[in-house]
Amino acid sequence: MEYRLSQALFMLDHTDKSITEIALLSGFSTASYFDTRFKEKMLITPLEYRMKNKEKPSR
Secondary structure, eight states: OHHHHHHHHHHHHHOOOOHHHHHHHTTOSOHHHHHHHHHHHHSSOHHHHHHHHHTSOOO
């Protein structure tokens, strides 16, 4: 699962794909399952992660 989550993190940071599309492309069977596993590991939802990281200024 670590590999799938790292793929998802990359896509959240570097694409505008939907959360559902990222979940499926990362190998999760459903967006709901992805959301649950992501939140267990990161303590925030994928959408919260994306919004938080978009607020960071680019270097």
